[in-house]
Amino acid sequence: MKEQIIAANKAANTVSGQNNRSDYRLVFDKGMQIFAEGDNRDHVYIVEQGEVELSTEVEGEKLPLVTLGPGEIFGEMALMGPGKRSASAYAAEQTELFIIPRDLIMGRLHGVDPLIGLLMSLLIDRYRDTRHQSINEALGRRDVPHFSPLDKGGHDTPFVKDWRAQKEVALKELKLAQEIQVAIERSEFVPFIQPIVTLPDEKLVGFESLIRWEHPERGLVPPFEFIPVAERTNCVQALDMLMLRHACELAPKINEAMGNPEKPVFISVNLSGVHFEKKDVVDEIRSIIKDTKVNPAFIKLEITESALVNEPMVAEKALTELKKLGVRIALDDFGTGYSSLGYLHTFSIDTIKIDRSFVQHIHSDPKSLNIVRAIVGLSKTFDLDIIAEGIESKDEIGVLNGIGCDMGQGYHFSRPMPVDDAFEFIKNR
Ligand code: C2E
Numbered sequence: 001m002k003e004q005i006i007a008a009n010k011a012a013n014t015v016s017g018q019n020n021r022s023d024y025r026l027v028f029d030k031g032m033q034i035f036a037e038g039d040n041r042d043h044v045y046i047v048e049q050g051e052v053e054l055s056t057e058v059e060g061e062k063l064p065l066v067t068l069g070p071g072e073i074f075g076e077m078a079l080m081g082p083g084k085r086s087a088s089a090y091a092a093e094q095t096e097l098f099i100i101p102r103d104l105i106m107g108r109l110h111g112v113d114p115l116i117g118l119l120m121s122l123l124i125d126r127y128r129d130t131r132h133q134s135i136n137e138a139l140g141r142r143d144v145p146h147f148s149p150l151d152k153g154g155h156d157t158p159f160v161k162d163w164r165a166q167k168e169v170a171l172k173e174l175k176l177a178q179e180i181q182v183a184i185e186r187s188e189f190v191p192f193i194q195p196i197v198t199l200p201d202e203k204l205v206g207f208e209s210l211i212r213w214e215h216p217e218r219g220l221v222p223p224f225e226f227i228p229v230a231e232r233t234n235c236v237q238a239l240d241m242l243m244l245r246h247a248c249e250l251a252p253k254i255n256e257a258m259g260n261p262e263k264p265v266f267i268s269v270n271l272s273g274v275h276f277e278k279k280d281v282v283d284e285i286r287s288i289i290k291d292t293k294v295n296p297a298f299i300k301l302e303i304t305e306s307a308l309v310n311e312p313m314v315a316e317k318a319l320t321e322l323k324k325l326g327v328r329i330a331l332d333d334f335g336t337g338y339s340s341l342g343y344l345h346t347f348s349i350d351t352i353k354i355d356r357s358f359v360q361h362i363h364s365d366p367k368s369l370n371i372v373r374a375i376v377g378l379s380k381t382f383d384l385d386i387i388a389e390g391i392e393s394k395d396e397i398g399v400l401n402g403i404g405c406d407m408g409q410g411y412h413f414s415r416p417m418p419v420d421d422a423f424e425f426i427k428n429r
């Protein structure tokens, strides 16, 4: 029988990567061991026919845990930690099993959401701990062994290390998501604003709102440290709507400070690309504009190309609705993503923002120059405004003026600043 087991296990261990359907099925005769306590957890099993008994060994005695029939899954803890089997499985009669390699499921799970993977793994670990504890308690054993998903005692395989690292990242993310929620309630998120000027005469025409986290311990936290996490954990909409509300309240004051110019000075607000997958974002924007009674001509919404790519029909509908509100739309980071003329033609866009990566090489790299020249030409064809981002030097301005770029933004004019400083900035111009 031992040879049969070895053959069966060998087959089970070779299932991954093979397409032949029969390789995923194994038949075990009555009494054969499917896996033993202490084996590696590398497969998950589904009972197709027959019966499987799971048992654990307590002080040399076999203690049955459960008997499973067709349609039931076992070995599912393999989905989680890479540790060892905590029970043995036997065929209680002739049994056919469908075998799924652990890696296959793990790949899918992590592809969907690492956080969900982590939470599932913690839950299953907890469940397993509880199961073992109750067995031990029922047997009156005091020395309850603690089962961990990880090999302890310095015997970490690279796989275990990897799993541990993933767990650490996911836990950090989970904590950060919670911190963001609390920080919203404590009003720790504030906008900084950065001027946008016309070229070549450098007249102030607008500001971009850029979120900052005034963290009580960490100081001023830049967006790249929390926006991606906020996007993955569903709290970015709250942040963006907060910034929109700020902008709507600020814009009339800015325009007043500017002496109510003929052409409204706008404030641009960044909208994360994940919004358009949600139905209610347009409604929320509409209600903020209504609530604050802002002149919608003061507000511009910046979206990235990726927001349009994932669900173009949904995005198109949303943009049309937004335009009806009277706000303007800018396509941010143009040239970095999936740039296509199709977007400019199909979507209701007013402004293109050329990404900093092209602008910063514009006077040294002919390729960048050609790209920017082409984008500027394109914007004229489609009658769009164009803003060059990340201008840091006079040289760059010279080149941009030469090719007819309308507007610019960058450290050369001003870094993003707290709202109060912006009023000083306006006064001093
Ligand atoms: P972005 O929308 O492309 O914003 C421009 C970024 O370039 C800003 O970084 C700005 O500070 C920086 N910048 C401006 N001029 C220069 C320059 O001359 N040189 C250099 N090196 N950098 C310059 P920041 O504020 O760190 O924001 C980074 C990104 O975070 C933004 O890129 C945007 O994608 C995102 N973000 C910022 N605020 C929000 C927000 O309220 N909501 C969402 N969803 N995303 C935001």
Ligand code: CA
Binding pocket: 208, 270, 302, 332
């Ligand atoms: Ca932007």
Ligand code: CA
Binding pocket: 332, 333, 353, 355, 389
């Ligand atoms: Ca940008």
